[in-house]
Amino acid sequence: MPTPRSPNLLSLYPHITARDRALLHLLDDHQVLTTDQIHRLFFRARRTCQIRLGELADLGLLDRFRFARAGGGSQPWHWTLGHQGYRFQAAAHRRPEPTLRATRQAVHRLSANPHLTHLLTVNEFFVRLTTHTHHHPGTHLDRWWSEALTTRQFRTITADGHGLWRVGDTTVGFFLEADTGTEPLTRVIAKLDRYAQLTRRGGPRYPVLFWLGSQRREEHLHRALRDRHDDVPVATATHPGDPAEAVWLTAGTTVRVPLAGLPSSHGQPVADNPNFDDDGTFVC
Incomplete structure (x- = not known):
């Protein structure tokens, strides 16, 4: 049986805002953020944040997980890139197209990471x-x-x-x-x-x-x-x-x-590679 094809990434573009792209970039660099962290970074209203994160998850751009809380209830949602989010970031940075299996493994490993x-x-x-x-x-x-x-x-x-x-x-x-x-x-x-x-x-x-x-x-x-x-x-x-x-x-x-x-002396801006393209800058 042939493997189902992923939806055309281009079809998602009309649904991706500049704020969404900033969030995808951030999760690509830093792996995981909670709902509260994303709310403080990008949104004024918490409910608006929750609704938008749900929409991005439905599009496959984000994925999420959470654990049981000691004493009952659940911890906050932890958000990371979904398969489409991995594909979008791979295209943006000219990386190889990830497979669905690879992106699922990445999410599973992150969720089980003892250093989470x-x-x-x-x-x-x-x-x-x-x-x-x-x-x-x-x-x-x-x-x-x-x-x-x-x-x-x-x-x-x-x-x-x-x-x-x-x-x-x-x-x-x-x-x-x-x-x-x-x-x-x-x-x-x-x-x-x-x-x-x-x-x-x-x-x-x-x-x-x-x-x-x-x-x-x-x-x-x-x-x-x-x-x-x-x-x-x-x-x-x-x-x-x-x-x-x-x-x-x-x-x-x-x-x-x-x-x-605090005292700070910049020396060489990047010690080992002065020609590095500084794409670590984050503008929110």
Whole structure:
């Protein structure tokens, strides 16, 4: 029996808005977002967001999954690309046409990924920064890079993400380490060795942001940082709150500063490939 053909992708184009394309691009780069995250990024009304996500799922552009919540009920919907969304993004980036089997496997692997909570935490950091720009003119998230893209471009490091945050005429680059408390602090601090190597190679001297789950974890990390004497700027904050605001505590200080107030030296814009086409920029 012949395999059924996928619907003509071109027939979906009249139904895809500019906002939809931005969402597809974001999910292509960052894999998964919850309904709440998408609402804060793109919509004013939550109900409008829910209706549109359902329509995109009916078109095959999005797929979704959710899990049972401890104590009853369900967790929020987690949204990712559907088969047609994978096809659309493959065409946009001149990648090979994905098969239905391949896209289904990708969704299944993502849903069963033991690091899914960590991935959502990383994305939440950048969602909050983007949401901040909606209410504060003169601020902008110029770059939102995933772990995969950051690693590919800087090679030496394996940050959870990289961004460029702009307030007025000030632009601060940063590397994000989203901490969920599952690793011992000795292993967390050892990650700084790779950032020191990057700086010595002439790469950017961006602050490493440790986004932590509790104030106690933050206090323990600062105690452990006292013995380090390298030239890597480090700042910490806890998950509640707005990461654009004065929540960042640098090593050896007691006063919290906003993200735009952290020290940042750009060095080479992209350490290992200065000819890279910066398609990691996200405009919302």
